[in-house]
Amino acid sequence: MPEMPEVETVRRGLISQVKGRKITNVEIRYQNLITGDVDQFKEFVTGTTITDIGRRAKFLLIHLDNGYTIISHLRMEGRYKISADPSAIDKHSHAIFTLDNGQKMIYNDVRKFGRMQLWNTDDLENNKSIQKLGPEPLSAAFTFNNLKPRIMRHRKDIKTVLLDQSVMSGLGNIYVDEVLWKVKIHPETPADHLNDTDIQNIIEVSNGEMEKAIASGGSTVRSYVDATGHKGNMQNSLKVYGKEGTPCPRCGTDIEKIKVGGRGTHFCPKCQVIK
DNA sequence: CTCAGTGTTATAGC
């Protein structure tokens, strides 16, 4: 479900609904959701107040007033919903945070891929997962000089390289396909074959796509809804993802779907040619 | 019944 724009949309929804609220109880129904000791997680979180909610790439950062942060990754289908209605809790609700206003912040995840971890707020940059993240779109570090060497030292397919969160972070399978279509680069082009213009285009288009997707409230593909249950609109703006067999909006050639690095990959065989 | 699915990480092989 979530790439960077969807996580950002979730972040904004959570801020408006749970920032400043005290967590009076924590229930973990799926033990593997928590990386680390589950009892310690519950003990450290219970009784704290949510001071703010941040984000680094696709990681949600729920900051608490005791100096700890819940690092939450939604992976494929994780989602939060806020509700006081007991019927909002089902067999896919794996963590339930009761708030001091009677509402519950419920973490749902059909595939159980998502993870939560407690970490010192002042030490987030040393967390194993966050530490390895490359620059993300719309951030100060997302520059030509930073990105060019990170991308071009690989000889793998450019699609695989852009999905590698240690090269640059935030883009996932949907938006990588969209970006590569927009910059007219074939997904199987070896990364070290790109030129400066390609790199510059990838940077500019990645920024633009992320900005547009966030403004649209994210893409609702399969299961995604924000913290208030609303769907995003970005899927209506997608040009190639899920569009196999339909005409390329630019040249009319049918969009093809292939496998690249094990992931479904959509592209226009005429607009996007391997160098 | 089979297969693909918005993501990350462990493991195997060269």
Place this chain on the structure above:
DNA sequence: TGCTATAACACTGA
């Protein structure tokens, strides 16, 4: 050591 490819995670829906 380092890079790359593949499997695994767990479940639903087409």
